[in-house]
Amino acid sequence: MGHDLDARLADRLAELRQQRGWSLDELSGHSGLSRSTLSRLERAEISPTTTVLSQLCAAYGRTASQLLAEVEDEPPQVLTPDQQPVWRDDDAGFIRRSVSPPQPGLRGELVECTLQPGADIVYAVTPVPGLEQHIWVLDGALELTIDGRTHVLDAGDCLRFRLWGPSRFRCPTGDPVRYALVVVLP
Incomplete structure (x- = not known):
């Protein structure tokens, strides 16, 4: 992922956690990921792997495409x-x-x-x-x-x-x- 996309994804992950009122420890319990990894993801210090993204999507009840689309700009009807x-x-x-x-x-x-x-x-x-x-x-x-x-x-x-x-x-x-x-x- 590009740096801008990583930063937007980090912001969106933090926003999703806050919307649910979860602490990092609570998200860790829901996702199976360590508190440290979650914190680093939300600060855009690391990019999620396929497995990590899958675990986060499961915790938030959305597909990877949905999550990634939420951090993309409004897509045009025709995409080259x-x-x-x-x-x-x-x-x-x-x-x-x-x-x-x-x-x-x-x-x-x-x-x-x-x-x-x-x-x-x-x-x-x-x-x-x-x-x-x-x-x-x-x-x-x-x-x-x-x-x-x-x-x-x-x-x-x-x-x-x-x-x-x-x-x-x-x-x-x-x-x-x-x-x-x-x-x-x-």
């Missing part, structure tokens, strides 16, 4: 590739492009995701129970575990489901996997 927000977690090997970010009054969003070879990302909880998702693999192969059931998707395959619990996204081959993710809020 250079206007689509990109978020990277190089340590996890994950790139996320909000092709069609969330917008007030709309329930769906479109995201392009890329996992590098060997990337393995586990989301312990869903930020919004019952979240509808459609995953269409564009290039490569994706191993996706939902509700304890593993699916291996190849280019052209689409898996659609409602997410109620943990999930795992893994790139099982030596080539990156690129997929489109459609998220529809319940």
Whole structure:
């Protein structure tokens, strides 16, 4: 993330915690993150990883795209590739492009995701129970575990489901996997 986006995200995270009347210790209990990490995030001293962002989103009951859209400027109706927000977690090997970010009054969003070879990302909880998702693999192969059931998707395959619990996204081959993710809020 860029420095300005990091600073806006830090401000938004602090604002969300204050709106709920939570102390850092209370947010730590809700998110499973240490008080120190939360404090550093809110001061923009560190950027959140994919896992940390997922834990915060679960604590606040929103998707990562919703949270990131809240810190972006009002999106225009047509977004050229250079206007689509990109978020990277190089340590996890994950790139996320909000092709069609969330917008007030709309329930769906479109995201392009890329996992590098060997990337393995586990989301312990869903930020919004019952979240509808459609995953269409564009290039490569994706191993996706939902509700304890593993699916291996190849280019052209689409898996659609409602997410109620943990999930795992893994790139099982030596080539990156690129997929489109459609998220529809319940």
